[in-house]
Amino acid sequence: MEQNGAEQLEEWRRKGLTESGLAYSVAAVAAILIAYLVAAISSAAAGKDYAAQDWYLYLAYLSSQLAFCGAIAVYFLRSREPIRTPFRKAQPKYFLIALLLEFGLLFSLSELNELFLSGLKKLGYSSGGVSVPLLSGWNLLPAIFVIALLPAIFEETLFRGILARKMHDGGWGLASAVLISGALFSLFHGRPEQTVYQFLCGACFALVALRAGSVLPTMLAHFVNNALILILESFGYGNFHASLPLWGYLILIISSALCLLGALVYLVFFDKRGNQKGGVKGGLSFFVAAGGGILICAVEWIAALVMGFINA
Numbered sequence: 001m002e003q004n005g006a007e008q009l010e011e012w013r014r015k016g017l018t019e020s021g022l023a024y025s026v027a028a029v030a031a032i033l034i035a036y037l038v039a040a041i042s043s044a045a046a047g048k049d050y051a052a053q054d055w056y057l058y059l060a061y062l063s064s065q066l067a068f069c070g071a072i073a074v075y076f077l078r079s080r081e082p083i084r085t086p087f088r089k090a091q092p093k094y095f096l097i098a099l100l101l102e103f104g105l106l107f108s109l110s111e112l113n114e115l116f117l118s119g120l121k122k123l124g125y126s127s128g129g130v131s132v133p134l135l136s137g138w139n140l141l142p143a144i145f146v147i148a149l150l151p152a153i154f155e156e157t158l159f160r161g162i163l164a165r166k167m168h169d170g171g172w173g174l175a176s177a178v179l180i181s182g183a184l185f186s187l188f189h190g191r192p193e194q195t196v197y198q199f200l201c202g203a204c205f206a207l208v209a210l211r212a213g214s215v216l217p218t219m220l221a222h223f224v225n226n227a228l229i230l231i232l233e234s235f236g237y238g239n240f241h242a243s244l245p246l247w248g249y250l251i252l253i254i255s256s257a258l259c260l261l262g263a264l265v266y267l268v269f270f271d272k273r274g275n276q277k278g279g280v281k282g283g284l285s286f287f288v289a290a291g292g293g294i295l296i297c298a299v300e301w302i303a304a305l306v307m308g309f310i311n312a
Helices: 002-046 048-052 054-079 092-122 137-169 174-189 192-212 216-234 246-270 283-310
Strands: none
Touching (some): 002 048, 002 054, 002 137, 002 174, 002 283, 048 054, 054 137, 092 192, 137 192, 137 216, 174 192, 174 283, 192 216, 192 246, 192 283
């Protein structure tokens, strides 16, 4: 009986890793197919200048979220897992911790990414930047919905609620689940200049979600991150480095760094919930299923890096 129970547990873990890896591949394939389809239809309907139009920018943002939504649906249909599983009730402290982490990531950690980007530029790389639709006045509201709310729901569900959670449930060590899910999150976004920032955000969010046993705190933090960026941009403070006097800038950076450090110290050294040592047990099941998505994302990342040097 005990042996049968152990075998069933092992099979459950292997299936979870396979299905989560497949969800990553489905998201990657769907994202590229939908993006090309939207671009082709938009080009045929509006000509060469379609990419600069607000309606196209909204479609581009919506297409990626549609891909995430499809991958999430495939996962829950195939795994037959209750949809509510990633959204369990979380202790209030994790919402506060997630917001403190986000404050630190958005301001102090963005400085680290700026150093990384400046290093790339010295090597001849040119960043294309991120295009957003018009944000003035009431235009800010649909932008917040599409660029802040939807990613907070679908990206957190896929990357933390499915990938990181099933890695951890599958017997992976906490550190392995946090770091690998963070790397896959960063790779999926396909922007070399954002690699460091996206990786650290993904890893920190995974740590919060696994400690909390829920993605609800990271959904809140993800929404606040994107919404705050849009609001600052809308009011002309997108480049907050130049918008503040030196003393204000230093206070912001130091206070955000302390929040980030304090939250991480608590999560790593004092919060023992979900502690689990180990490597990537059963990792082959995951990486075989996720291999297609990883390959697609890696090719896109390399292509973006090469184009950044060519267009410099």
